[in-house]
Amino acid sequence: MAYTATAASHSEKPFKFSGADFKRWQQKMLFYLTKLSVSWFLTEEPLVVTDDDIDTQRWTAIDAWNHSDFLCRNYILNSLDDVLYGIYCFVKTAKELWNSLEKKYKTFLDYRMVDAKFVMSQVQEIQIIIHDLLAEGMEINEPFQVVAIIEKLPSMWRYFKNYLKYKRKELKLKELIVRLRIEEDSRTSDAKAYKKAMEAKEKESLTESGNAQMR
Structure with a gap:
């Protein structure tokens, strides 16, 4: 038996x-x-x-x-x-x-980007995983790589992610990387400008409060 x-x-x-x-x-x-x-x-x-x-x-x-x-x-x-x-x-x-x-193999499938880290650093991590898989003989064509990176974008990028989904048939991998870098640079610049404006506003508020107390 x-x-x-x-x-x-x-x-x-x-x-x-x-x-x-x-x-x-x-x-x-x-x-x-x-x-x-x-x-x-x-x-x-x-x-x-x-x-x-x-x-x-x-x-x-x-x-x-x-x-x-x-x-x-x-x-x-x-x-x-x-x-x-x-x-x-x-x-x-x-x-x-x-x-x-x-x-x-599961690392690549389950990889998800997070909002707490820079997107470009996470894209580089994905590219390293893909490079290792390609070196082992796994076939991962460029359109699949483009779709995979777009799908793994973090939640705070959801609107830009939806925009890219409509463009993915036209996008090459290098073009996608360039667009992501430009978008992240823009977001970083906006965040710095917003922080600077808030600090200036807070400083102005403290100055006005101090002047009012001196009267």
Whole structure:
């Protein structure tokens, strides 16, 4: 019966991951590893034993753990295309491999800009992530990069974001970067001018209040 269950599980092996549809591949891969009873190696730390430990049962447990982790790791590797396999085949454990893939691909999908940071610095962070993904063989065309950056703009940029959505078919990536930089420079300049005006108004108010008290 155990052999039948394993065979059935292998028939449900997910598609080869080449960089696209990471979330769907990850869900299918997790289900596949769960069916094979090795999914817990994605979160477990390796068992550790010292060289002078003479407990044979502990050494047996270590060997069993290493063997199962080896299987889990290779199930994942064999579900990657040749390019990604060549990049990740040197990762030592299943947990490290799983976390490396998630950090790389989920980071890009889940990245959201925040109002508390400069937009251009966050755009640079996105470009670094994209550069790393392209280096690994993932295909991310320029129109997709343009749309992704626009969609990730923070909430305080929502009106400018809506404006860019109407222009995105015309925009090249370099043009988008230029527009974002001009917009941010303008916002920064306006904020400084507003702050300066408020400080001058406050100073004037304090002066008038002081003069009134002296009368």
